[in-house]
Amino acid sequence: VRVRLASPIDIPTIVDLERASTPAAHWPRHQYETLFVPTRDRPSESKAWVVEDESGMLAFLVARRVGAEWELENIVVAEGVRRRGVATLLLDKLVAHARAEQGSGIFLEVRASNEGARALYRKAGFEEVGLRKSYYANPCEDAILGRLRL
Numbered sequence: 001v002r003v004r005l006a007s008p009i010d011i012p013t014i015v016d017l018e019r020a021s022t023p024a025a026h027w028p029r030h031q032y033e034t035l036f037v038p039t040r041d042r043p044s045e046s047k048a049w050v051v052e053d054e055s056g057m058l059a060f061l062v063a064r065r066v067g068a069e070w071e072l073e074n075i076v077v078a079e080g081v082r083r084r085g086v087a088t089l090l091l092d093k094l095v096a097h098a099r100a101e102q103g104s105g106i107f108l109e110v111r112a113s114n115e116g117a118r119a120l121y122r123k124a125g126f127e128e129v130g131l132r133k134s135y136y137a138n139p140c141e142d143a144i145l146g147r148l149r150l
């Protein structure tokens with residue numbers, strides 16, 4: 001498998017992967033399109049990476065930098081290839097990039113019931129530093145706030 005930066009031609013596949021995953025963050029397609037609009041001279045920037053093999057795209061991650069802080073906005077691995085380290089590859093890529101850009105930390109929110117994702121983030125070194133009450137809708141649920149200091 002290989003990890004690479006996403007490009008606009010990846011959007012349909014990213015949207016398909018996202019739609020197939022209930023706990024993923026769900027964005028309208030145009031929000032993915034804005035990821036590729038140049039961000040020179042803006043205080044924030046977005047980055048997306050994908051993992052693929054010869055069969056096609058297996059996973060994607062989207063993150064956004066605001067000042068020195070990064071926010072992990074979405075990560076989805078195709079159901080058939082989970083528990084093989086694919087999400088860890090993507091997190092490693094984000095951490096390396098954020099470090100290289102002198103980032104101070106990476107933040108994320110995750111549904112309290114999403115035990116798999118919480119375990120993934122803990123294993124990657126994130127601390128659970130807070131709870132945002134009723135942060136999610138459909139169904140209403142608390143968010144756990146994760147932070148990785150860089």
Ligand SMILES: CC(C)(COP(=O)(O)OP(=O)(O)OC[C@H]1O[C@@H](n2cnc3c(N)ncnc32)[C@H](O)[C@@H]1OP(=O)(O)O)[C@@H](O)C(=O)NCCC(=O)NCCS
Nearest residue numbers: 023075076077082083084085086087088110116117119120
């Ligand atoms: C959460 C998700 C991204 C994990 O992807 P993955 O490629 O399977 O994760 P990895 O293989 O890198 O897992 C690394 C470690 O995280 C933990 N982990 C990952 N998924 C887990 C699960 N379902 N249950 C328990 N622990 C889990 C394990 O410790 C795992 O290491 P191990 O397999 O050696 O035990 C994937 O399940 C997914 O796409 N879920 C749907 C979308 C989602 O919930 N996204 C997060 C929204 S905040």
